[in-house]
Amino acid sequence: MNKIAQIFDSLEYGPAPEAPDQAIAWLDSKSRKFGHFIDGKWTKPGKTFTADNPATGASLAEITDGTAADVDAAVKAARGAFKSWSALSGYERGKYLYAIARMIQKHSRLFAVLESMDNGKPIRETRDADIPLVARHFYHHAGWATHLSSQFPDHVPYGVCGQIIPWNFPLLMLAWKIAPALAAGNTVVLKPAEFTSLTALLFAEICERVGLPKGVVNIVTGEGDTGAAIVNHPDIDKIAFTGSTEVGKIIRAATAGSGKGLSLELGGKSPYVVFEDADLDSAVEGLVDAIWFNQGQVCCAGSRLLVQESIEERFIAKVKARMAKLRVGDPLDKSVDIGALVAPVQVERIRDLMKKGIAEGAHVYEPDFELPGGNCYLKPALVTNVSPANTLVAEEIFGPVLVAMSFRTPEEAVALANNTKYGLAATLWSENINLALDIAPKLKAGVIWINGTNNFDAAVGFGGYKESGFGREGGREGMSAYLKPAWEKTLKPAPAQAPVKAATANPLDTGSLDQTAKMYVGGKQARPDSGYNRPVLGPKGELVGEVGEGNRKDIRNAVEAARKALSWGTTAAHNRAQILYYLAENLDYRRDEFAARIKAQTGEDGREEVALSVERLFAFAGWADKYDGAVHNPPQRMIATALVEPLGVLGIVAPPSRPLLASVALLAPALAMGNTVVLVPSERSPLSVTDLYQVLETSDVPNGVINIVTGDSVTLAKTLAEHDGVDGLWFAGNAEASAMVEKASVGNLKQTWTSRGLYYDLADPRFAGDYFLSKATQVKNVWIPYGA
Numbered sequence: 001m002n003k004i005a006q007i008f009d010s011l012e013y014g015p016a017p018e019a020p021d022q023a024i025a026w027l028d029s030k031s032r033k034f035g036h037f038i039d040g041k042w043t044k045p046g047k048t049f050t051a052d053n054p055a056t057g058a059s060l061a062e063i064t065d066g067t068a069a070d071v072d073a074a075v076k077a078a079r080g081a082f083k084s085w086s087a088l089s090g091y092e093r094g095k096y097l098y099a100i101a102r103m104i105q106k107h108s109r110l111f112a113v114l115e116s117m118d119n120g121k122p123i124r125e126t127r128d129a130d131i132p133l134v135a136r137h138f139y140h141h142a143g144w145a146t147h148l149s150s151q152f153p154d155h156v157p158y159g160v161c162g163q164i165i166p167w168n169f170p171l172l173m174l175a176w177k178i179a180p181a182l183a184a185g186n187t188v189v190l191k192p193a194e195f196t197s198l199t200a201l202l203f204a205e206i207c208e209r210v211g212l213p214k215g216v217v218n219i220v221t222g223e224g225d226t227g228a229a230i231v232n233h234p235d236i237d238k239i240a241f242t243g244s245t246e247v248g249k250i251i252r253a254a255t256a257g258s259g260k261g262l263s264l265e266l267g268g269k270s271p272y273v274v275f276e277d278a279d280l281d282s283a284v285e286g287l288v289d290a291i292w293f294n295q296g297q298v299c300c301a302g303s304r305l306l307v308q309e310s311i312e313e314r315f316i317a318k319v320k321a322r323m324a325k326l327r328v329g330d331p332l333d334k335s336v337d338i339g340a341l342v343a344p345v346q347v348e349r350i351r352d353l354m355k356k357g358i359a360e361g362a363h364v365y366e367p368d369f370e371l372p373g374g375n376c377y378l379k380p381a382l383v384t385n386v387s388p389a390n391t392l393v394a395e396e397i398f399g400p401v402l403v404a405m406s407f408r409t410p411e412e413a414v415a416l417a418n419n420t421k422y423g424l425a426a427t428l429w430s431e432n433i434n435l436a437l438d439i440a441p442k443l444k445a446g447v448i449w450i451n452g453t454n455n456f457d458a459a460v461g462f463g464g465y466k467e468s469g470f471g472r473e474g475g476r477e478g479m480s481a482y483l484k485p486a487w488e489k490t491l492k493p494a495p496a497q498a499p500v501k502a503a504t505a506n507p508l509d510t511g512s513l514d515q516t517a518k519m520y521v522g523g524k525q526a527r528p529d530s531g532y533n534r535p536v537l538g539p540k541g542e543l544v545g546e547v548g549e550g551n552r553k554d555i556r557n558a559v560e561a562a563r564k565a566l567s568w569g570t571t572a573a574h575n576r577a578q579i580l581y582y583l584a585e586n587l588d589y590r591r592d593e594f595a596a597r598i599k600a601q602t603g604e605d606g607r608e609e610v611a612l613s614v615e616r617l618f619a620f621a622g623w624a625d626k627y628d629g630a631v632h633n634p635p636q637r638m639i640a641t642a643l644v645e646p647l648g649v650l651g652i653v654a655p656p657s658r659p660l661l662a663s664v665a666l667l668a669p670a671l672a673m674g675n676t677v678v679l680v681p682s683e684r685s686p687l688s689v690t691d692l693y694q695v696l697e698t699s700d701v702p703n704g705v706i707n708i709v710t711g712d713s714v715t716l717a718k719t720l721a722e723h724d725g726v727d728g729l730w731f732a733g734n735a736e737a738s739a740m741v742e743k744a745s746v747g748n749l750k751q752t753w754t755s756r757g758l759y760y761d762l763a764d765p766r767f768a769g770d771y772f773l774s775k776a777t778q779v780k781n782v783w784i785p786y787g788a
């Protein structure tokens with residue numbers, strides 16, 4: 001047989017190498033040694049580490065390990081550039097972003113090859129996915145810059161943004177961070193990951209070439225310490241991080257109380273659910289993309305296969321057959337599916353996790369082919385025979401390892417899918433659109449792909465639920481993450497409350513009171529677990545009543561009740577609106593009584609406060625069925641529907657003054673959006689809220705939707721912050737306690753809003769809309785393909 005006939009016979013791929021010449025020429029032109037890019041200039045290289053090619057083990061260049069002084073210089077440059085950059089018109093900034101997009105497109109092959117060499121990922125991916133998405137991101141945000149003032153009126157950029165990115169999508173993560181930051185008028189200090197700095201440095205040169213004003217983009221290379229120096233720098237206004245959940249938690253704790261904006265894109269263990277009526281061959285191809293794309297080093301990798309029992313055997317057989325055909329090899333070979341992992345240390349990490357999983361009972365299947373030589377290659381692996389507690393099921397492996405489990409019913413699929421601390425993405429395969437669209441809202445994840453996987457677009461938000469972080473990148477949500485309301489800087493410190501001294505210190509003196517207000521848990525009045533009450537004093541220290549002294553146990557009961565009531569979030573928005581209208585109406589009936597109670601506790605005429613509270617309930621009843629999402633039209637033949645979903649259980653700790661309005665103003669947006677609430681009312685004047693019980697009952701508020709625990713607000717806030725059953729926490733109080741709340745929230749990375757000792761005039765109409773609605777919700781994007 002001649003050669004061509006042989007190829008036809010075997011259908012073997014020949015080598016299709018991509019030439020590295022241009023990337024090498026660029027590295028050589030820099031003498032393969034880099035300083036930082038600060039204030040539009042290259043610094044002299046300092047102490048360096050090597051940038052390695054994981055496929056060959058060869059060193060590509062020397063990279064400077066940034067010091068705290070380097071970070072400081074970069075922050076100064078960014079601060080210096082901020083004023084004039086943010087003062088440019090959106091159109092002017094948009095033109096720079098457009099120029100960057102054009103340059104990236106023009107040099108896309110150079111970027112793709114350099115990325116592949118530095119990271120080990122196949123050229124097919126960098127060429128067809130990473131770099132085109134980078135360009136798309138800059139184009140998209142050039143448009144946002146242009147329309148910023150009409151789309152985000154009365155908003156301003158944060159200032160200097162510190163941005164820290166991982167190594168799995170080096171240039172793409174840079175684009176996701178830098179494009180929106182610049183569009184909004186921020187300046188940035190960005191640190192690429194230590195394994196993959198090269199395309200960020202090439203990007204710096206693009207910034208130079210397009211004449212981007214100096215100091216607008218600063219690139220500081222280095223390791224974790226350099227990242228920590230950015231996180232802890234006092235003159236940085238916002239931190240945006242993508243990386244491991246572990247480091248994300250360190251950053252959450254480190255920024256607590258600093259007032260820095262924060263967005264976190266963290267790890268995942270995303271389910272890939274295949275129903276029995278799926279197009280199985282397509283689902284297998286999707287699975288290849290879900291878990292073997294980028295060697296599985298993908299935060300949203302579909303790493304947990306959940307397959308319906310009736311098709312399990314058939315599907316697994318197809319997966320194994322497909323695995324045997326995957327081509328592992330030189331990343332610069334255009335017909336390679338799986339390249340090199342990023343570094344030997346990651347390979348070791350994966351092997352250790354596998355050993356642990358096997359010791360716990362897992363079976364591992366690997367196809368029978370030879371791996372190329374070198375330290376960074378792994379075979380694709382399929383893990384079966386695992387319980388939900390197996391390390392390989394619970395932990396993010398970040399490698400080419402798929403873990404498979406089965407389910408019987410759709411309900412079981414949902415329960416298994418959600419049985420993880422993460423919530424980044426999920427994939428569903430079913431030819432039954434009704435089933436798919438029934439399941440999608442039930443999955444706790446920021447992105448859902450139906451009959452497809454790993455779809456991304458700049459116009460569609462991406463980001464996680466739960467310990468996968470908070471904040472979105474892409475789309476309107478991503479844009480708004482780099483802007484804040486202009487009025488925030490006008491906030492003044494909250495006036496100190498003059499202490500009121502009790503007229504009597506003897507607890508037995510309260511015996512003459514005929515009534516002590518109880519707590520309210522799961523629709524029932526409840527006595528405090530502590531067995532103690534606390535006095536409620538009038539303005540002169542006279543006793544006007546008593547409430548329970550709430551403790552940890554009361555909070556736990558209230559959270560449990562709130563979790564049981566979570567179906568509130570999926571009742572029709574119209575029904576939630578109706579109940580809020582009833583609440584308003586029933587409160588209005590009893591306005592005199594509530595006004596008198598305010599007067600007794602605070603000495604103020606309460607009539608206006610009651611009227612404002614009624615109005616606020618009305619306002620949010622009106623919002624319940626209007627604050628919703630968009631339908632995006634990304635370049636793929638898919639629509640992406642942005643669903644606005646509640647956070648879940650929201651803790652609310654109200655400020656002390658204006659005891660009725662303060663609670664209502666925070667409660668109403670939370671309820672309108674479908675959250676269930678554990679409310680700690682004004683610690684000084686809680687009777688205005690404990691008086692609401694009857695109003696709640698006559699308004700048909702379902703049991704457990706509103707739970708009320710009275711007591712010391714800081715103590716109760718701490719318990720709420722530490723509780724993993726609480727998904728979000730709003731706390732009004734002083735700066736020190738606000739810092740405590742933010743720090744204590746790291747356990748499950750709940751989203752927090754704190755007043756940090758500042759005075760928020762909750763009567764202001766600015767709090768009757770988006771401000772709290774956005775904080776009460778998270779956006780889930782559901783991708784749905786079309787095409788016959």
Ligand code: NAI
Pocket residue numbers: 164165166167168191192193194222223224225226227228229231242243244245247248250251265266267268298299300346349396397398
């Ligand atoms: P990492 O989270 O340590 O690294 C991400 C970035 O954070 C890098 O730029 C790093 O220099 C920086 N960094 C590290 N410590 C820091 C600190 N204390 N303060 C500020 N910045 C800091 O991730 P690593 O160690 O590279 O990978 C370990 C594991 O993390 C992976 O196996 C994977 O499971 C997970 N990971 C997840 C990613 C995701 O996108 N979900 C991305 C990268 C890693």
Ligand code: MG
Pocket residue numbers: 051052053054117118119195196197
């Ligand atoms: Mg490298």
